[in-house]
Amino acid sequence: MAESQPVADGHVYAALQQLMLLEHRVRGLSFLSRQPLSSVLSGSHAARLRGRGLSFDELRQYNPGDDLRHLDWRASLRYGKPFVRSYTEERDRPTLLLVDQRMSMYFGSQRSFKSVLAAELAALGAWMALQAGDRVGGLVFGDRNTEYIRPLRSRARVEGLCAAIVRHNHALHATATDEDSPGQLDRALRECLAVAGHDSLIVIISDFAGVTEQTLQLLRQLNAHNDVLALLVFDPIALKLPDKGRVTVTQGELQVELEVGRRQLHRPLGEFLSGRLKDVATLLRRSQVPLMMFSSGRDSLEQLRAELGRLAVAPR
Structure with a gap:
């Protein structure tokens, strides 16, 4: 029996047409120009991005x-x-979108899956870079392979990048048996390090599952000669578990349905999920890479606007 094709509904699976339509929604947005002093990209929170060379x-x-x-x-x-x-x-410079489409991203409790949110954020970033006159490309990685799209300054190249993201996104499915290749995030970062050179803008969109101390070193190497942004994608369930109901937790092929209303389960599971999110955020901040956080329970563009202008927290 032939395997059914994913339904590109924009919630469980990304739709190429929707990613292309985001072109007209990013006017006035920029990762680089005229960032306010209170922006996440300036001040005490993180150094200003270098901009074009x-x-x-x-x-x-x-x-x-x-x-x-x-x-x-x-x-x-x-x-x-x-x-x-x-x-x-310089008239332009490369913008590389590093887009995570591993099985760890194939989850969502509200609005959309993390993998779909990552696809939307990548498309928004690509359109922003093209409208700024920069070359656009990227690396899309799943659990087993990485696809490199060489940066060019053209609308067709943005469409090619979005199409690659959609291909990887549609390859995700609940019965996958070859997922969870350890170290894939670090391998994608090494490949990015090899192709980025100097003076690129690198936007990493991921849940950063499987981060290690090696991840920290790779981020620092990328950040030494490039502008790097980390867009951490998370599901709202990591911040607050529902008081009752069932949650399916997956690890590779193993899937377990848990009754979260049970007191002996609710607290440790909630602490594990929120603790993991804090650990990842802490590691990313140690890399000195500006960090933005995005919930799969909210609109991607609305969050991007808010994150670009978010008040920096002054050090104590």
């Missing part, structure tokens, strides 16, 4: 109004008059 243009005589920080002292001393180095901003 500057390339050396020419060495010329100083003109009134030139930035004194660009004075070239060696040339000025040699010729006995002030010279400045002028720069031009």
Whole structure:
């Protein structure tokens, strides 16, 4: 009997048409430009993103109004008059979306599965980058493989990236038997490190299941020469378990249905889920990568707008 095709309803499975329509909903949004001082991307919470790089243009005589920080002292001393180095901003730069579509993402208790939310966030990020004039590409990874989409500045490339995300998303199913390849997150980060080079914007969208100390080192390496953002996707059940009812917990092929209303179960399970989320968030903050958190129980664009302008918490 042939296996039924996933129904792209935008809740359990992502729909390519819906991802493409997000193009018209991101106007005015940017990961880089004009971030307010209270933004998650600035101030005490995290260093400002570098933005596009500057390339050396020419060495010329100083003109009134030139930035004194660009004075070239060696040339000025040699010729006995002030010279400045002028720069031009690079027209574009690569934006890489690293999108998690592992089985750990195939879960949702409200609105959508984490895997679908990740697909929506990736599409929003891709459209934002294209509208900023940057090249767009990415790496989409499941439990066994990673697909690389080379960055280009074109609408067709965004569609190609979204199509790759949808392919991986539709490969997820509850009866999967080859999931949970240990270390796949780290392998995807290593591949990203190999293709990113310098001065890229890297947006990692994942639940960060399976993070290790090696993950921390890889994030720091990526962040040393690139702008990196971590978009942590979680299900609202990690913050608050329902008071009653049944929850299905899966680990590989094993699925167990739990009665969460039982007192001896409710507290330890709730503490485990919320504790894991805190542990992942703590590790990401140790990497010095700006962290945004997204619930699969809420609208993706609404949350992105809020996260981009979220007040930074001043250190005590």
